[in-house]
Amino acid sequence: MHFSPILLAGLSHLVVSASGSCLHNTPLMPRQTTPNGVAVAQFGYTGLQGPAHWHKLNPNNTKACLLPQSPDSIAYTTQCATGDFQSPIDVIPAKLTYLQGAAGPQLNYPPIKSATFENLGSTVEVLVTSGSLVYNSTTYSLKQFHFHTPSEHRINGEAFPLEMHLVHASPTNAIAVIGQVFELSAHSSTALLDEVFAHLAAITEPGSVTRTGRFNFNKVMENVAKNGVYTYGGSLTTPPCSEGVTWFVAKEPLPIDVDSYEKMKHVVKFNQRFTQGDLGAPNVLSPQEVV
């Protein structure tokens, strides 16, 4: 999952600057195009580029991504190994706050006619310019959504074949993310995935970009409102693993069919950070001993 820019130089696709971070296309990390190259993710999911080494990444790769809550300009990615509110977690319902209906995040995502769809090397991501999430009197704007396979969050120990992260930023650059897992189904799927993944064939190479057709978020909005979410304060699941992220993990999976799952997995391959420790407990990569 670590791609050399050299390998991509000859691609005929339109190429974009893309860090692959959860913060991509937020006010903290504006999207940029470059005239002659790509900047796909400098982190990966294997060996020395993998999650056990993210805290050792070259700071220049991730400096622009720091959240306001983490103003330490030296320790760029150290939270990947020292943070004690890191994501993803195993969602144990008894330990988290459950929100439903009017108590939960209020989503207002209008239908999309067409959107930019990019392969960042670390994920595939759809850029959006409309949509909002309101929670605790704060309005967050939807900036992008991207995918992880297998799921990053687990629910009662169980993982899922796919998770979608809908990333929002407030006017003060606070970050809120909806995590929606998907379960394989032989009988049904979620139109949003089918419609977006129909365009995956155009962005199989990291650094490539295309346009989607029409899609809407109706099933996601309905699922969050009706079945509720578990909320907790966590982190980005990619470098620099900044904390202060408000997570809303949907309680119920939505369906995905085999065809959509295969299409996505053949492109994204694997991009799951390993499960982090209990909220507030020492980071799993810190040197504490097991009692």
Added chain:
Amino acid sequence: MHFSPILLAGLSHLVVSASGSCLHNTPLMPRQTTPNGVAVAQFGYTGLQGPAHWHKLNPNNTKACLLPQSPDSIAYTTQCATGDFQSPIDVIPAKLTYLQGAAGPQLNYPPIKSATFENLGSTVEVLVTSGSLVYNSTTYSLKQFHFHTPSEHRINGEAFPLEMHLVHASPTNAIAVIGQVFELSAHSSTALLDEVFAHLAAITEPGSVTRTGRFNFNKVMENVAKNGVYTYGGSLTTPPCSEGVTWFVAKEPLPIDVDSYEKMKHVVKFNQRFTQGDLGAPNVLSPQEVV
């Protein structure tokens, strides 16, 4: 994925002693029943019980599991954090030896009429008393096979929803494992899985055991012989992560349908050790810096 024996005390199922290790039911770690309790896996896949902490496990949990190649009686599980030939890996075909037909492992697995099927907490496992693998003039006996979800090995970066490990031991206790990944299919499945997983409902609780009906390994033997395997010297993917394991990872996935996948995942939930580093390179948990 870490279960308290207390929670299991009231189960009506027949309970067994079960370490959950890859070595379970090999000559190095004979299966045992106990009169009044269970000994399910003392390791897990989350936080302080997870793969980043396996090297800190209580030695009493894993002392019996050491391979002859790792005679250090003190550093029981240190190879989980220091071994440099650790499994699972991302199988990059150009880096490994490919074996096909007569050059590969010769499998002779007779059909099974009925076998013991156990939930070890860390996986579900079928115990077998027949079957052999011959490679390089050594005959290994098939002892058990068990499952990981998602797959532990990746192939060209891509993970799969399921992997089966067929664990063999030689007369001198050398270990050889066939790793067979499965891909979701809307149209077909593998009879072996359907037949075995039909009995999962009887062992949903760690420490429980049942009996399977008839099944056979025909599709696995055919796939290994016809499509070949990638081989490398690696390790157990569970504590104590002992090295000296001969791995044969089947090149081609076999199909699994949605129903069998769901059944298995609802019981096993998640038991994937994160991808290890390049063979011969320092362990990903060792303190070396990224160049």
